[in-house]
Amino acid sequence: MTDTSIPLEPSGFDAELMQRLIRCKYPEVVVESVRIVDAALSSEGESRVSTARRIAVEVGYGSGGPADLPTRLIVKVARPGLGDIPLYDNEVNVYARVGDELPVTTPRCLGAYRDAPSSSFGLVLEDLRPRDALFPSVLTPTTVDDVRGVIDQLADLHAAYWQSERFDNDLSWVHPHISGPIHELFNHEGGVPMLINWEVQTQQFKRELVESVSETPDSLLEKVARAQQHQASLPQTLVHGDTHVGNTYRLADGSCGLLDWQLSARGFGMHDVTYIIITGLSVTDRRRHEHDLIAHYHRRLSEAGLSDVPPLDDLLQEYRYAAAWCFYIGWLTTPLENYGWEINVANHIRLATAYRDLESKQALEALQAG
Numbered sequence: 001m002t003d004t005s006i007p008l009e010p011s012g013f014d015a016e017l018m019q020r021l022i023r024c025k026y027p028e029v030v031v032e033s034v035r036i037v038d039a040a041l042s043s044e045g046e047s048r049v050s051t052a053r054r055i056a057v058e059v060g061y062g063s064g065g066p067a068d069l070p071t072r073l074i075v076k077v078a079r080p081g082l083g084d085i086p087l088y089d090n091e092v093n094v095y096a097r098v099g100d101e102l103p104v105t106t107p108r109c110l111g112a113y114r115d116a117p118s119s120s121f122g123l124v125l126e127d128l129r130p131r132d133a134l135f136p137s138v139l140t141p142t143t144v145d146d147v148r149g150v151i152d153q154l155a156d157l158h159a160a161y162w163q164s165e166r167f168d169n170d171l172s173w174v175h176p177h178i179s180g181p182i183h184e185l186f187n188h189e190g191g192v193p194m195l196i197n198w199e200v201q202t203q204q205f206k207r208e209l210v211e212s213v214s215e216t217p218d219s220l221l222e223k224v225a226r227a228q229q230h231q232a233s234l235p236q237t238l239v240h241g242d243t244h245v246g247n248t249y250r251l252a253d254g255s256c257g258l259l260d261w262q263l264s265a266r267g268f269g270m271h272d273v274t275y276i277i278i279t280g281l282s283v284t285d286r287r288r289h290e291h292d293l294i295a296h297y298h299r300r301l302s303e304a305g306l307s308d309v310p311p312l313d314d315l316l317q318e319y320r321y322a323a324a325w326c327f328y329i330g331w332l333t334t335p336l337e338n339y340g341w342e343i344n345v346a347n348h349i350r351l352a353t354a355y356r357d358l359e360s361k362q363a364l365e366a367l368q369a370g
Contacts, residue, residue, distance in 0.1 A: 005118030006077055010039045010055045013075065018059055021111040021122045024096070026069070030062030037072070037127075051087055051262060052076045056127055069110060072127040077120065084119035086181035087262035092121050093173050094261040098238075103156040105257035134250045135259075137339075138279055138346040142245060144289045147280040149256045150248055151273060151293060154240070155300035158269040161238035162306050167266055174238060176266045177228045186329060193221055196332045205345060206332060209352040213327075213361060220328040223364040227321040230367060231268040234318070235308055239267040244330060244347070245280040246339075270315055273297050274322035275330065278354045279347055286354065294319055320363040327351040327360075 006021075007013065019031035037056035055075045078088060094102075096112040111124040136142055161167075167174060175182060185191045196217050200207050210216065215223075240247075241263030250256050265271075277290050294315050301309045310318070331347045338344075355361070 004115045006113065006115060006120040006122040008053060008077055008079075008120070010036045013055060013057060015059075017122075018057065018073075018075075018124070021075070021113055021124050022069075024111040024113050026065055026110065029065035029069070031059050032062045033060035034058070051079055051085065052123075053079050056129075070108065070126045070130075072130050073110065074107070074125045074127045076123040076125065084116070086185060088119075088121045089114060089116075090182065090264055091260070091262045092123060094264050095123060095125075097170070097173070103160045104153040105251075105255060106261075107257070107259065128249060128251075132252045135246070136248060136250065137246045137343050138244075138350065139343060140245070142280050144281065144285060144293070146250065146256065147276055147289075148293060148296060149254075150243070150258070150276050150280065151297050152300060153256060153258060154243065154269065154272045154276070155297055155304070157240065158237040158272070159301055159304035159306060162301075162304075163235050163237070163308070167236070171238070171266075174264065174266045176232055176236070177271070178232045180265075182263065182265070187221070187225070192329065192333055193217065196221075196328065199332055199335065203336070206348060209348050210332070213352055213356050215361060217328075217332070220324060220332075223324045223361070224328050226364055226367055227324050228267075230321065231271070231318065234268045234310065235306075236266050237269055239265055239269060239272045241265045241267070241271070243272045243276040244326075245276065246343075248276070248280075268318065268322075269297075269301070270294075270318040270322050271325065274319050275326045277319075278323065278326055278350055279330070281350075283350060283353050286350070287357065290319070291316065317363070320358040320360045321367065323351070323355050323358050323360045324364060327355045 013034055013036065015031045015034050018034050019029060022029045022031060035058045037058055039053065039055045055077065057073050057075060059071055059073060061069060092112045092114040095109040099109045107125040107128055109125055111122070114121045164171065177183060187193065200210055200217050240258055240261060242260060247260045248256055248258060273294065277286060277293055281289065295312055298309065298312045298315055331344065331351060334344060336344050
């Protein structure tokens with residue numbers, strides 16, 4: 001039987017394999033040569049992806065395919081040791097099934113393939129570095145206009161799939177936040193909750209930040225579940241799902257885009273908006289501008305002609321609820337070796353401070369009581 005698995009190491013990437021991957025989308029392509037540029041895991045303090053390996057290649061094409069294909073590519077593959085996680089299915093599905101229709105800026109996809117028997121995948125994307133793209137982190141100076149630009153992208157995305165009937169048809173693979181494989185991963189006691197409990201037990205700064213908002217990992221998990229159950233009753237759309245500032249990029253012309261669609265879901269749009277506001281802005285800037293940014297998002301949805309956009313006051317309340325997921329799942333899960341000390345701690349400070357400022361604990365306790 002032919003081996004259809006995707007290798008995890010750069011040495012496994014040759015012209016034949018790259019051609020097979022790219023032909024998932026461009027069947028006439030001929031790849032004549034491949035040169036490995038670099039490869040990275042999110043370890044030893046690298047501020048890169050946390051659940052996949054990135055292999056940068058330069059390819060040489062033969063005749064017969066489209067003339068505008070980029071030659072510098074990033075191939076995302078499974079990270080050794082993680083096993084078969086549903087995040088891989090999710091991202092491959094996004095790029096393979098809706099990538100070309102998404103009304104947002106995202107890296108051009110040249111091929112997407114998932115081999116479930118071997119727990120492997122290959123996602124071929126344009127390497128944005130030759131275009132002088134900036135990949136910010138929480139340490140990067142980010143302005144209110146930068147965050148507003150991301151919110152514009154999110155408003156376009158959410159409006160396009162707002163209460164779409166396609167979720168019962170060709171988008172049925174997009175799972176809601178309250179069920180499906182990723183929900184199970186985030187809620188099963190042997191999954192993410194076990195990881196978060198370990199992180200809080202072994203990292204003093206995480207433990208004390210959780211204590212500073214009078215919570216425990218278990219109480220935060222309960223509040224996340226309640227918030228998501230509530231928000232599942234609100235208008236649903238396609239959400240990116242993981243919109244911390246490190247999953248965005250800015251091009252030389254000032255435009256922005258979104259990376260890493262592994263947590264995409266059917267959910268309520270404030271899930272995305274909350275995460276980019278809290279992680280994208282300093283504490284001072286977030287306090288000054290969060291109301292105006294949410295009002296901007298509300299206005300953009302209304303301008304799109306949607307008839308059932310919740311009132312602004314409701315969105316502001318949902319912002320308070322959504323902060324629980326951002327704090328609990330967003331970064332308590334993340335080991336220090338994935339992004340290094342400063343990025344990890346800075347994100348935690350922004351998230352814990354917002355959770356306290358917004359009185360999210362009290363809001364969610366009142367929601368539970370209701």
